Amino acid sequence: GYSHGYHTRNSFFGRVDKSHGYSEVVCDGTETSIANCTYKEKRYCDDYKVGGVICTNTTDTAELVELKGGTVPSEGNVYIMGRHVCWNWYGNWRTQADVICRMLGFPSGFYVQNSRFGLVPKGYKWDKVKCDGSEESFFGCEFERRKKCYNDEVNQGVGVICRSIHNIKLNYIMHFIFVDTTNPTIELKGGTSSSEGNVFFGGEPICSDYWDSEDASVVCRMLGFKFGYPTNSSKFGPVKNKFIFGEMHCNGKEESLFDCNYNFVNCNSKDGAGAICKNTPPFSLELRGGSSSSQGKVFVNNRPICDYGWDAKDATVTCRTLGYSFGIPTSGSIFGNVPVDFIFKQVTCNGSETSLANCGHDKCTDKSCGSYCYQYDGAGVICQNTDHLPVELRGGNSTSEGNVFVNGKPVCDEGWGVNEAAVTCRLFGFQSGFAATNSKFGSIPNISFFGDVRCVGTEDSLFDCSYNSDTCSEKRGAGVICQNNTDFLVELRGGSVPSEGNVFVNNKPVCDYRWNAREASVVCRMFGYPFGFHTTKSRFGPVPDLFIFEDVFCHGSEQSLEQCGYGGGNCKNPSGAGVICLDYDYAANATIELRGGSVPSEGNVYINDKPVCDNGWNWGANEGITACHMLGYISGIHTSGFTIWKDAPMKFEKTSYSIDQGMASLDNVNCNGPQKSLFDCEYYLEKQCKGGARGVICLDSRNMTLELRGGSVPSEGNLFVNGKPVCDDGWGVRGAIVACRMLGYAFGTPTNESRFGSVPEVFILKNVNCQGYEESLLDCSYSGDNCKAHEGAGVVCQSAADLTLDLTGWTEDSGLDGDYGGNVIFNGETVCDSSWDDKDANVVCRILGYSSGTSTTGSKFGPGLLHIITAVECNGNERSLLDCKYWAIDDNRNHWCGKDRAAGVVCRK
Numbered sequence: 001g002y003s004h005g006y007h008t009r010n011s012f013f014g015r016v017d018k019s020h021g022y023s024e025v026v027c028d029g030t031e032t033s034i035a036n037c038t039y040k041e042k043r044y045c046d047d048y049k050v051g052g053v054i055c056t057n058t059t060d061t062a063e064l065v066e067l068k069g070g071t072v073p074s075e076g077n078v079y080i081m082g083r084h085v086c087w088n089w090y091g092n093w094r095t096q097a098d099v100i101c102r103m104l105g106f107p108s109g110f111y112v113q114n115s116r117f118g119l120v121p122k123g124y125k126w127d128k129v130k131c132d133g134s135e136e137s138f139f140g141c142e143f144e145r146r147k148k149c150y151n152d153e154v155n156q157g158v159g160v161i162c163r164s165i166h167n168i169k170l171n172y173i174m175h176f177i178f179v180d181t182t183n184p185t186i187e188l189k190g191g192t193s194s195s196e197g198n199v200f201f202g203g204e205p206i207c208s209d210y211w212d213s214e215d216a217s218v219v220c221r222m223l224g225f226k227f228g229y230p231t232n233s234s235k236f237g238p239v240k241n242k243f244i245f246g247e248m249h250c251n252g253k254e255e256s257l258f259d260c261n262y263n264f265v266n267c268n269s270k271d272g273a274g275a276i277c278k279n280t281p282p283f284s285l286e287l288r289g290g291s292s293s294s295q296g297k298v299f300v301n302n303r304p305i306c307d308y309g310w311d312a313k314d315a316t317v318t319c320r321t322l323g324y325s326f327g328i329p330t331s332g333s334i335f336g337n338v339p340v341d342f343i344f345k346q347v348t349c350n351g352s353e354t355s356l357a358n359c360g361h362d363k364c365t366d367k368s369c370g371s372y373c374y375q376y377d378g379a380g381v382i383c384q385n386t387d388h389l390p391v392e393l394r395g396g397n398s399t400s401e402g403n404v405f406v407n408g409k410p411v412c413d414e415g416w417g418v419n420e421a422a423v424t425c426r427l428f429g430f431q432s433g434f435a436a437t438n439s440k441f442g443s444i445p446n447i448s449f450f451g452d453v454r455c456v457g458t459e460d461s462l463f464d465c466s467y468n469s470d471t472c473s474e475k476r477g478a479g480v481i482c483q484n485n486t487d488f489l490v491e492l493r494g495g496s497v498p499s500e501g502n503v504f505v506n507n508k509p510v511c512d513y514r515w516n517a518r519e520a521s522v523v524c525r526m527f528g529y530p531f532g533f534h535t536t537k538s539r540f541g542p543v544p545d546l547f548i549f550e551d552v553f554c555h556g557s558e559q560s561l562e563q564c565g566y567g568g569g570n571c572k573n574p575s576g577a578g579v580i581c582l583d584y585d586y587a588a589n590a591t592i593e594l595r596g597g598s599v600p601s602e603g604n605v606y607i608n609d610k611p612v613c614d615n616g617w618n619w620g621a622n623e624g625i626t627a628c629h630m631l632g633y634i635s636g637i638h639t640s641g642f643t644i645w646k647d648a649p650m651k652f653e654k655t656s657y658s659i660d661q662g663m664a665s666l667d668n669v670n671c672n673g674p675q676k677s678l679f680d681c682e683y684y685l686e687k688q689c690k691g692g693a694r695g696v697i698c699l700d701s702r703n704m705t706l707e708l709r710g711g712s713v714p715s716e717g718n719l720f721v722n723g724k725p726v727c728d729d730g731w732g733v734r735g736a737i738v739a740c741r742m743l744g745y746a747f748g749t750p751t752n753e754s755r756f757g758s759v760p761e762v763f764i765l766k767n768v769n770c771q772g773y774e775e776s777l778l779d780c781s782y783s784g785d786n787c788k789a790h791e792g793a794g795v796v797c798q799s800a801a802d803l804t805l806d807l808t809g810w811t812e813d814s815g816l817d818g819d820y821g822g823n824v825i826f827n828g829e830t831v832c833d834s835s836w837d838d839k840d841a842n843v844v845c846r847i848l849g850y851s852s853g854t855s856t857t858g859s860k861f862g863p864g865l866l867h868i869i870t871a872v873e874c875n876g877n878e879r880s881l882l883d884c885k886y887w888a889i890d891d892n893r894n895h896w897c898g899k900d901r902a903a904g905v906v907c908r909k
Contacts, residue, residue: 002055002056002057003056003057004055004056004057005053005054005055005056007051007052007053007139007140008051008052008053008054008139022039023039024038024039025037025038025039025051026038026039054139064080064081064103064137064138064139065078065079065080065100065103065104065138066078066079066082067079067104067117067159067160067162068117068118069117069118069159070117070159070161074101074104074106074109074161074162074163075117075159075160075161075162076117076159076160077115077116077117077118077120077157077158077159078100078157078158078159078160080126080138083126084120084121084126084157084158085126085127085129085157085158086126086127086128086156086157086158087113087114087156087157087158095131095132095133096111096129096130096131096133096141097109097110097111097160097162098131098133099131099133099135099137099138099140099141100138100160100162101160101162101163103137103138104162106162106163107163108162108163109160109161109162109163110160110161110163110262111158111159111160112158112159112160112161113156113157113158113159114155114156114157114875114877115154115155115156115157115159116157116159117157117159118157119154119155119157120154120156120157121154122154126138126143126144127143127144128142128143128144129141129142129143129158130142130143155877185201185202185203186199186200186201186219186222186223186257187199187200187203188200188219188223188236188274188275188277189236189237190236190237190274191236191274191276195223195225195276195277195278196231196236196274196275196276196277197236197274197275198231198234198235198236198237198239198272198273198274199219199272199273199274199275200239201244201245201257202244204240204242204243204244205239205240205242205243205244205272205273206243206244206245206246206248206257206272206273207243207245207246207247207267207271207272207273208231208232208233208234208246208267208271208272208273208274209246209247209267209271210246210247210248210249211230211232211248211273212230212363213228213229213230213252213363214250214251214252214360215230215248215249215250215257215260215273216228216229216230216231216275216276216277217250217252217357217358218250218252218254218255218256218257218259218260219257219275219277220275220277220278221255222255222256222257223277225277225278225279226278226279226280226355226357226358227277227278227279227280227281227355227357228275228276228277228278229275229276229277229278230273230274230275231273231274231275231276232271232273232274233270233271233272234269234270234271234272234274235272235274236272236274237272238269238270238272239269239271239272240269241267241268241269243267243271245257245262246262246267247262248260248261248262248273249261249262251360252358252359252360252361253358253360281321281355281356281357283300283301283357284299284300284301284302285298285299285300285318285321285322285356286298286299287299287322287380287381287383288335288336289335289336289380290335290380290382294319294324294382294383294384295330295335295380295381295382295383296335296380296381297333297335297336297338297378297379297380298318298378298379298380298381300343300344300356301343303339303341303342303343304338304339304341304342304343304378304379305342305343305344305345305347305378305379306342306344306345306346306364306369306372306373306377306378306379307329307330307331307332307333307377307378307379307380308345308346308372308373308377309345309346309347309348310329310331310347310379310468311329311466311467311468312327312328312329312351312463312466312467312468313349313350313351313466314329314347314348314349314356314359314379315327315328315329315330315381315382316349316351317349317351317353317354317355317356317358317359318356318381318383319381319383319384320353320354320355321354321355321356321357322383324383324384324385325384325385325386326383326384326385326386326463327381327382327383327384328381328382328383328384328450328467329379329380329381329450329467329468330379330380330381330382330468331377331378331379331380331468332376332377332378332471333375333376333377333378333380334380334471335378335380336378337375337376337378338375338377338378339375340369340373340374340375341364342364342369342373343363343364344361344362344363344364345361345362345364345369345372345373346361346362347359347360347361347379348360348361365835389406389407389463390406390407390408391404391405391406391424391427391428391462392404392405392406392408393405393428393441393479393480393482394441394442395441395442395479396441396479396481399428400428400430400481400482400483401436401441401479401480401481401482402441402479402480403436403439403440403441403442403444403477403478403479404424404477404478404479404480406450406462409445409447410444410445410477410478411450411451411453411462411477411478412450412451412452412471412472412476412477412478413437413438413439413451413472413476413477413478413479414451414452414472414476415451415452415453415454416435416437416451416453416478416565417435417564417565418434418435418457418562418563418564418565419454419455419456419457420435420453420454420455420462420465420478421433421434421435421436421480421481421482422455422457423455423457423459423460423461423462423464423465424462424480424482425480425482425483426460427461427462428482430482430483430484431483431484432482432483432484433480433481433482433483434480434481434483434548434549434562434566435478435479435480435565435566436478436479436480436481436566437476437477437478437479437551437565437566438475438476438477438551439474439475439476439477439479440477440479440550440566441477441479442477443474443475443477444474444476444477445474446471446472446473446474447471450467450468451467451468451472451478452466452467452468453465453466453467453478454466454467481548487506488505488506488560488561488562489505489506489507490503490504490505490523490526490527490560490561491503491504491505492504492523492527492578492579492581493540493541494540494541494578495540495578495580499524499527499529499580499581499582499583500535500540500578500579500580500581501540501578501579502535502538502539502540502541502543502576502577502578503523503561503576503577503578503579504543505548505549505561506548508544508546508547508548509543509544509546509547509548509576509577510547510548510549510552510561510576510577511547511549511550511551511552511571511575511576511577512535512536512537512538512571512575512576512577512578513550513551513571513575514551514552514553515534515536515552515577516534516682516683516684517532517533517534517556517679517681517682517683518553518554518555518556518682519534519552519553519554519561519564519577520532520533520534520535520579520580520581521554521556522554522556522558522559522560522561522563522564523561523579523581524579524581524582525559526559526560526561527581529581529582529583530582530583530584530585530588531581531582531584531585531586531587531588532579532580532581532582533579533580533582533586533685534577534578534579534684535577535578535579535580536575536576536577536578537574537575537576538574538575538576538578539576539578540576540578541576542574542576543574543575543576545571547571547575549566550566550571551566552564552565552566552577553565553566556680586679587677587679590607590608590679591607591608591609592605592606592607592627592630592631592678593606594606594631594695594696594698596695597695597697599703601631601633601697601698601699601703602695602696602697602698603695603696604693604694604695605627605693605694605695605696607665607666607678610665610666611665611693611694612627612665612666612667612669612678612693612694613665613666613667613668613686613693613694618668618669618670619638619669619694620638620783621637621638621781621782621783622671622672622673622674622675622681623638623669623670623671623678623681623694624636624637624638624639624696624697625638625674626671626674626675626676626677626678626680626681627678627696627698628696628698628699629674629675629676629677630676630677630678631698633698633699633700633703634699634700634701634778635698635699635700635778636696636697636698636699637696637697637699637764637765637782637783638694638695638696638783639694639695639696639697665685665686666678666683666684666685667683667684667685667686668682668683668684668686669681669682669683670682670683697722697724697764699721699722699778700778701776703722704721704722704776704778705721705722705723706719706720706721706739706742706743706777707719707720708720708743708756708794708795708797709756709757710756710757710794711756711794711796715743715745715796715797715798715799716751716756716794716795716796716797717756717794717795718751718754718755718756718757718759718792718793718794719739719792719793719794719795720759721764721765721777722764724760724762724763724764725759725760725763725764725792725793726763726764726765726766726768726792726793727763727765727766727767727787727791727792727793728750728752728753728754728787728791728792728793728794729766729767729787729791730766730767730768730769731750731752731768731793732750733748733749733750733772733868733888733889734769734770734771734772734888735750735768735769735770735777735780735793736748736749736750736795736796736797737770737772737888738770738772738774738775738776738777738779738780739777739795739797740795740797740798741775742775742776742777743797745797745798745799746798746799746800746803746880746882747797747798747800747803747827747882748795748796748797748798749795749796749798750793750794750795751793751794751795751796752791752793752794753790753791753792754789754790754791754792754794755792755794756792756794757792758789758790758792759789759791759792760789761787761788761789763787765777765782765783766782766783766787767781767782767783768780768781768782768793769781769782771887772886772887772888798827800880800882803826803827803880803882804825804826804827804828805824805825805826805827805844805847805848805881806822806824806825807820807821807822807823807824807825807844807848807861807904807905807907808822808823808825808861808862809822809823809860809861809862809904810822810861814861816906817906817908818853818854818906818907818908819850819907819908819909820848820850820906820907821853821856821861821904821905821906821907822861822904822905823859823860823861823862823864823902823903823904824844824902824903824904824905825865826868826869826881827868828865828868829865829866829867829868830864830865830866830867830868830902830903831867831868831869831870831872831881831902831903832864832867832869832870832871832889832897832901832902832903833857833858833859833901833902833903833904834870834871834897834901835870835871835872835873836855836857836872836903837855838853838854838855839873839874839875839876840855840872840873840874840881840884840903841853841854841855841856841905841906841907842874842876843874843876843877843878843879843880843881843884844881844905844907845905845907845908847879847880847881848907850907850908850909851908851909852907852908853905853906853907853908854905854906855903855904855905856903856904856905856906857901857903857904858900858901858902859899859900859901859902859904860902860904861902861904862902863899863900863902864898864899864900864901864902865899865902867889867897867901867902868888868889869881869886869887869888869889870886870887870889870897871885871886871887872884872885872886872903873885873886
């Protein structure tokens, strides 16, 4: 009966029981009933993914959103349905501000953080908001409802400043700044020429917080220059304390600073951002280690580039910068190892740039480029003046097939599939082709031309596809089987009914090497059946030895076997692959239950009254979680079922092989990550359960309890989950922090070897591996297995008030400009100096009663102790180090952050 509505996602109005439901609902908006829309029935739906609606009789979205605390109606902290929005680094807050402002009738807006328009209340709020900018309202974005923000609650409110068509109005430091956004003026002031100076935008300076080369590039391009160097700390003279922007975050490709992300911050006259503009590249570029000047490792300003994200577009732009027309990327330091002082990673060129300086990238610090970047991860190029290189097929029985060679070198088969084969075969004048992998047409040399080729299938050349350099073994060559007949005739032969038989393609059999459920489902789908089981060993009669495909691998979603990949092998009769297709969806109608456990959420897994077996011993974490998903739980732990619950039969009664009678059991289930159903995984069907039945312990927030036992105070003890102990294998600081946070504490220290007394030998978790920021142990990786009574994991939890912060090593004759300082001692241990900067130091010094501070690194005040946390990132306003982003350092802590890496501060009153 309402005229208008807004959609909600992610169980906005609360989680529901997992049950039969509907998905992929598509309406055009004119229907009078949702029953007239298209949709799919879904047997399983996550309880946190339920759609909802907010109905109204008006299209005025302003009734749902309110701005509070501003001096004018266009600004304030954001409240949605009476709840404020929590600041968190999710999504692009510039686009999210646009969505909020459009709901209020403004075309766009800017965001502000840290409760800029007054403190916000505690309690439920919106968090982890992520919009792409196209949404009609806030409710079309991704978000969560939470009880509190990650950091200080009342200071974490998000606000917006909405703008009209021509002007933005900023209520900032008790005065207004007017900027014409249609024709903003940008100037450089204080330099010796018009190409350098502090940056003024609309007559106001910009704060240098987070100011970098990408920001300077945008400024200089606005002024007509090609390149820009950033300057900081008011290099060209003090600026006034009235800033228009701060904390700029440009990617370097924007047309205006208004297109970047930014914030409004308090800075002083010494914090002016500046730029030095030039029309020549702002760096030196050279290739090292190659056999000629046209190839080698890429060095910028004498520092290497990390190959993380390095691709063909980056290589071509690099070579274009050096005067060549074309480039092939290399990775893995194939021209020799590089120093680890990387300058860039994740370079993102679109391929049209005239210089590498115009591409986006992630900058590395002088000390580290993070994970994925080591001495053997140097990016390189092979530059040429043409992309017309000879392509050959070698090793086949005819000119229409063979391993693919480019410029005399083989192509590696990583990523090689039907689209890549189609492009290759068209180069030779064929209409279509099949992909072959694993050096189907003979071994290849170990020096490949490139690999990880990714085509969409319509390209004119392999060089129009994405690709990378690769070095693979002699058994990993990519190949093709080309044909002019575009028909792809699939038949089932030898079965007693049309729905079963050995699989033939174009009159040739398919080899059963790695043939499984996914391939069978694709074949049966081609014949109009909703489900299929696979068969092997020429079950429906002998087949010829001349196979068309070997090692077929499908994802299971393909509409035709032609869309799957194919590899090599050594198939001989009887090795024919086959299928048994069913005219009903066996998986959708299968029943799953747990038997033998002490509670309904645990036990041996039964499907259609038969236990799930594991003759191949593949049953592990992914399989256990998937089984629990089928039962409606968020997560689960796998068990060797017959060792805990002994009711499952080790053998079935002898009977004829009949799927329709349900006498076959799932066996050797192998899931590629957690899935929605065990039928989405690889599996076999067996009549005997030789390896034993498999079980699970299912968990989610509804049935998960944590408690500490054996300690002298409530904040310590051996850790028990759902009444069962956690094994100390792999147990460390990060897991302890997560466990203690779940129990309401701020921090935790791990204990091992059943420190608080022996535990029962039926464990629930083992090898718990957390990063430290998870909300629950269920968000960590783990396994389930049996340990001994002396292997119980425990924790000693601490509240924020119990944590200690101190400095050590300060001497009056240190010669440093400050009132006090030293290495930072947090809870009795030092902090690693990775990413340590002045913002982190400001937080420490303010906690200790000083007004400000500067950072020191490299154990300035003497060798460090065992480090407790690293990669601290504060914004400068936090009240505790735990309110900042950080990584807890787990066991074996000093193997990469040694005693010479202690973080320190120099504090000032």
